[in-house]
Amino acid sequence: MVLPGARARAWGAAAKAAQRRRRVDSAGGPPSPEPASRRAAIYVHWPYCEKRCSYCNFNKYIPRGVDEAAMRSCLVTEARTLLRLSGVRRVESVFFGGGTPSLASPHTVAAVLEAVGQTAHLPADSEVTLEVNPTSAPGPKLAAFGAAGVNRLSIGLQSLDDAELRMLGRTHSASDALRTLAVARRLFPGRVSVDLMLGLPAQQVGPWLGQLRELLQHCDDHLSLYQLSLERGTSLFTQVQQGALPAPDPELSAEMYQEGRAVLREAGFRQYEVSNFARNGALSTHNWTYWQCGQYLGIGPGAHGRFMPQGAGGHIREARIQTLEPDNWMKEVMLFGHGTRKCIPLGRLELLEEVLAMGLRTDVGVTHQHWQQLEPQLTLWDVFGASTEVADLSERGLLLLDHRGLRCSWEGLAVLDSLLLTLLPRLQEAWLQKSPSPVPGG
Numbered sequence: 101m102v103l104p105g106a107r108a109r110a111w112g113a114a115a116k117a118a119q120r121r122r123r124v125d126s127a128g129g130p131p132s133p134e135p136a137s138r139r140a141a142i143y144v145h146w147p148y149c150e151k152r153c154s155y156c157n158f159n160k161y162i163p164r165g166v167d168e169a170a171m172r173s174c175l176v177t178e179a180r181t182l183l184r185l186s187g188v189r190r191v192e193s194v195f196f197g198g199g200t201p202s203l204a205s206p207h208t209v210a211a212v213l214e215a216v217g218q219t220a221h222l223p224a225d226s227e228v229t230l231e232v233n234p235t236s237a238p239g240p241k242l243a244a245f246g247a248a249g250v251n252r253l254s255i256g257l258q259s260l261d262d263a264e265l266r267m268l269g270r271t272h273s274a275s276d277a278l279r280t281l282a283v284a285r286r287l288f289p290g291r292v293s294v295d296l297m298l299g300l301p302a303q304q305v306g307p308w309l310g311q312l313r314e315l316l317q318h319c320d321d322h323l324s325l326y327q328l329s330l331e332r333g334t335s336l337f338t339q340v341q342q343g344a345l346p347a348p349d350p351e352l353s354a355e356m357y358q359e360g361r362a363v364l365r366e367a368g369f370r371q372y373e374v375s376n377f378a379r380n381g382a383l384s385t386h387n388w389t390y391w392q393c394g395q396y397l398g399i400g401p402g403a404h405g406r407f408m409p410q411g412a413g414g415h416i417r418e419a420r421i422q423t424l425e426p427d428n429w430m431k432e433v434m435l436f437g438h439g440t441r442k443c444i445p446l447g448r449l450e451l452l453e454e455v456l457a458m459g460l461r462t463d464v465g466v467t468h469q470h471w472q473q474l475e476p477q478l479t480l481w482d483v484f485g486a487s488t489e490v491a492d493l494s495e496r497g498l499l500l501l502d503h504r505g506l507r508c509s510w511e512g513l514a515v516l517d518s519l520l521l522t523l524l525p526r527l528q529e530a531w532l533q534k535s536p537s538p539v540p541g542g
């Protein structure tokens with residue numbers, strides 16, 4: 101699939117225009133003329149990396165060589181097929197993640213965007229994000245991604261300490277990361293996000309805060325803080341298990357998170373989600389779709405999606421997972437047009453549970469309006485209004501239920517997992533009271 105030059109230039113112009121004017125409001129932008137069932141975000145998974153990071157359990161492969169033309173053609177085919185199956189007419193955002201999608205050629209990114217734009221409406225100012233590893237995309241390549249239609253970058257910086265970067269198995273140094281960040285900001289002003297990890301083995305609060313403060317001297321308007329999750333099967337997990345590295349201390353991690361978010365607040369960043377911070381309105385619309393439980397299509401090996409296929413009766417949403425291994429996925433796409441391995445119908449209660457768990461990750465929470473669109477028979481007041489446990493959480497200043505809806509306070513966002521231990525069972529109970537299951541044999 102070749103992108104015609106004019107189209108590529110149009111995308112480049114669109115990217116520049118988007119960089120100039122695009123700012124997203126807390127509710128995800130102006131209302132779309134299409135109903136929610138006809139709108140979606142698209143996630144595209146590029147499964148290859150140069151090297152395995154020591155902590156990573158994502159679906160990624162370190163290949164000897166990549167047949168990029170075949171991968172490109174399959175990504176294009178699957179995007180077209182899933183758009184057709186879903187009946188989605190308007191694509192609000194596209195996110196190229198991985199793996200290391202900045203190892204792909206800009207031509208591949210352009211071809212996927214071209215296919216999406218031909219099959220559905222992809223507005224010129226849609227957010228198009230590319231994840232970037234600092235060493236995989238020098239300046240001219242970043243500029244070529246911009247010309248291909250990318251208008252936002254998410255840089256996997258992870259740390260500004262070279263010893264930590266080596267422990268994580270990253271291919272870049274702190275100075276590589278800062279250089280890439282400077283180039284990215286010049287090319288995509290106001291639209292560059294950086295990831296910083298916390299809670300690494302042996303990491304201490306003071307030096308980590310020093311990194312965060314240094315990063316604030318260089319970063320753009322979006323920052324994500326991620327706590328290391330030590331995953332079984334990774335080399336970091338083994339090193340900790342064998343005593344070569346100390347286990348991360350959860351109390352120190354919690355302190356880093358609390359202190360870090362306070363530093364960011366002072367610097368004018370809004371914590372709009374548990375791990376995400378933005379200033380000047382530079383929220384990620386793509387991720388906002390996930391947290392609002394909007395529809396999204398997952399394209400590529402191991403990608404996940406959530407949408408309602410056309411003509412699917414009896415349930416309101418399907419969770420889809422694509423085949424993990426790239427060669428097998430490509431064979432399936434060539435045979436069937438898509439590589440969906442698993443398709444799980446979601447009922448209304450499951451959807452409401454997701455709406456609750458995902459919505460409360462954001463500072464807006466779950467609004468009455470959003471909830472009632474999905475469940476007009478059971479309001480947020482019905483579910484939580486009379487609960488003494490919810491009243492207790494409100495009194496402790498962790499949760500708010502009012503005319504806007506249900507949301508966490510700033511303090512509550514930091515302990516969301518523990519709040520959900522109360523809220524999800526309460527929802528299930530209210531759901532059963534509303535629609536009791538038939539008596540066995542009755």
Ligand code: SF4
Nearest residue numbers: 149152153156198199
């Ligand atoms: S670059 Fe990202 S996906 Fe690849 S191994 Fe490292 S953490 Fe995993």
